[in-house]
Amino acid sequence: MELVAQGPYRFGIERHGPMRVPGVVFASRELLRDARQSLEQVANVATLPGIVGASYAMPDIHWGYGFPIGGVAATDVAAGGVVSPGGVGFDISCGVRLLAADCDAQQLAAALPDVMDDLDRVIPRGAGPGGVWHPRGEGELERILEGGARYAVERGYGEERDLTRCEDGGAVADADVSQVSARARERGLGQVGSLGSANHFLEVQQVAQVRDAAAAEAFGIREGQVCVMIHCGSRGLGHQICTDHVRAMDQAMARYGITVPDRQLACTPVDSPEGRAYLGAMAAAANYGRANRQLLAHAARQVFRRAAGARLTLVYDVSHNLAKIETHQVDGDRRRLCVHRKGATRAFPPGHPELPPDLREFGQPVLIPGTMGTASYVLVGVAGGDAFFSTCHGAGRVMSRHRAARAVTGAELRDRLERAGTAVRPLSLRGLAEEAPEAYKDVDAVVAASEGAGLCRGVARLVPLGVVKG
Numbered sequence: 001m002e003l004v005a006q007g008p009y010r011f012g013i014e015r016h017g018p019m020r021v022p023g024v025v026f027a028s029r030e031l032l033r034d035a036r037q038s039l040e041q042v043a044n045v046a047t048l049p050g051i052v053g054a055s056y057a058m059p060d061i062h063w064g065y066g067f068p069i070g071g072v073a074a075t076d077v078a079a080g081g082v083v084s085p086g087g088v089g090f091d092i093s094c095g096v097r098l099l100a101a102d103c104d105a106q107q108l109a110a111a112l113p114d115v116m117d118d119l120d121r122v123i124p125r126g127a128g129p130g131g132v133w134h135p136r137g138e139g140e141l142e143r144i145l146e147g148g149a150r151y152a153v154e155r156g157y158g159e160e161r162d163l164t165r166c167e168d169g170g171a172v173a174d175a176d177v178s179q180v181s182a183r184a185r186e187r188g189l190g191q192v193g194s195l196g197s198a199n200h201f202l203e204v205q206q207v208a209q210v211r212d213a214a215a216a217e218a219f220g221i222r223e224g225q226v227c228v229m230i231h232c233g234s235r236g237l238g239h240q241i242c243t244d245h246v247r248a249m250d251q252a253m254a255r256y257g258i259t260v261p262d263r264q265l266a267c268t269p270v271d272s273p274e275g276r277a278y279l280g281a282m283a284a285a286a287n288y289g290r291a292n293r294q295l296l297a298h299a300a301r302q303v304f305r306r307a308a309g310a311r312l313t314l315v316y317d318v319s320h321n322l323a324k325i326e327t328h329q330v331d332g333d334r335r336r337l338c339v340h341r342k343g344a345t346r347a348f349p350p351g352h353p354e355l356p357p358d359l360r361e362f363g364q365p366v367l368i369p370g371t372m373g374t375a376s377y378v379l380v381g382v383a384g385g386d387a388f389f390s391t392c393h394g395a396g397r398v399m400s401r402h403r404a405a406r407a408v409t410g411a412e413l414r415d416r417l418e419r420a421g422t423a424v425r426p427l428s429l430r431g432l433a434e435e436a437p438e439a440y441k442d443v444d445a446v447v448a449a450s451e452g453a454g455l456c457r458g459v460a461r462l463v464p465l466g467v468v469k470g
Contacts, residue, residue: 050081059449060396066264069343084267087340093289094233095319125195132193148287176280188237193295197470320393347381395440423466
């Protein structure tokens with residue numbers, strides 16, 4: 001597929017075939033070296049009814065279900081715009097939470113082994129059941145699905161300030177638990193407050209570099225400080241919701257006269273019964289994901305208090321797998337859009353009314369997780385940000401898990417990371433090998449491309465001290 005250079009870190013895919021809008025890819029040539037399949041998905045997304053602007057892709061683009069991971073697309077609700085579960089993905093509201101400790105790495109050094117051992121013991125992870133919290137039946141699960149992190153805080157798992165530093169105040173509105181199937185509830189009931197597996201992690205980090213002192217101070221981070229980053233989502237419940245609603249939309253598309261080039265792009269109009277049902281179920285899964293990270297943060301706070309006498313304060317919590325109804329300027333008009341961000345982070349600019357008052361002057365924090373042996377980043381949204389104020393979400397995978405596990409053993413990787421100064425607590429060595437840093441793009445290059453494309457601005461670079469993996 002031909003890419004036309006349009007500017008620094010920006011390439012275009014011209015409209016062809018059934019595409020309704022062009023494609024726009026923010027990246028370098030090097031980052032797109034193995035992206036042929038995912039670029040075809042960018043073109044496929046451009047065929048969705050009601051799509052406006054362009055079918056966008058972030059620098060960490062890689063192949064996904066229907067949409068590429070790193071894909072952003074907005075549809076005009078009033079013009080028959082559709083919602084597609086493939087534009088959110090199976091791990092609904094997967095996202096990142098960053099907490100800052102009241103100590104620096106030097107102060108933590110003596111206690112770090114105990115902290116890591118305690119985290120290894122108390123953080124539930126892996127593909128199966130197990131969680132920090134065991135809800136008392138479906139009634140309490142429904143309150144989690146409706147209340148998200150707010151309900152967790154009400155039950156004593158956190159503090160009120162957490163909610164002001166969480167996207168949507170800790171809970172997405174309009175959750176409709178009646179659209180969550182019995183099977184999804186069954187899967188979710190036993191995993192409340194758990195990390196999961198694959199690329200999810202809890203990492204103890206050090207702020208290695210501050211790039212924007214004023215924003216960093218407002219966010220509550222400083223050079224040398226210890227932080228904790230948590231990356232996880234809605235577990236089996238979110239996966240089942242996606243599965244259920246993809247199936248329902250696939251069966252309903254013909255009634256709306258919709259055809260798509262890939263059945264994984266199954267969709268229906270936002271305002272259709274199927275569209276509203278999915279958005280209600282998706283919001284419930286998003287609240288589950290918010291509660292999940294809130295509970296894991298509570299567990300981490302207890303460990304730091306017990307093992308190191310340190311306190312953790314929430315910097316921010318933001319998702320990178322959601323579809324949200326937002327108002328944006330399109331062709332000179334304000335329009336109500338359904339913005340799909342799959343493997344992409346919302347990055348609202350300074351002054352945006354949805355930001356907490358104490359952060360509004362600086363813009364929305366954006367949290368970019370690294371890959372164990374590499375860096376993670378705190379970025380911030382900027383004025384004029386393209387792609388409906390969206391940016392990257394991580395490093396972006398370039399190697400399958402099977403191939404990664406063939407390239408290095410878990411024991412070799414653990415020893416390599418430990419020698420480099422990263423304490424590793426994996427659930428399994430096989431799972432560790434599947435997430436080797438070389439299985440991902442260069443996160444520094446991804447962030448540089450995102451900044452160079454004008455999507456965000458750097459605030460701080462963090463490096464790992466210890467990682468807990470599923």
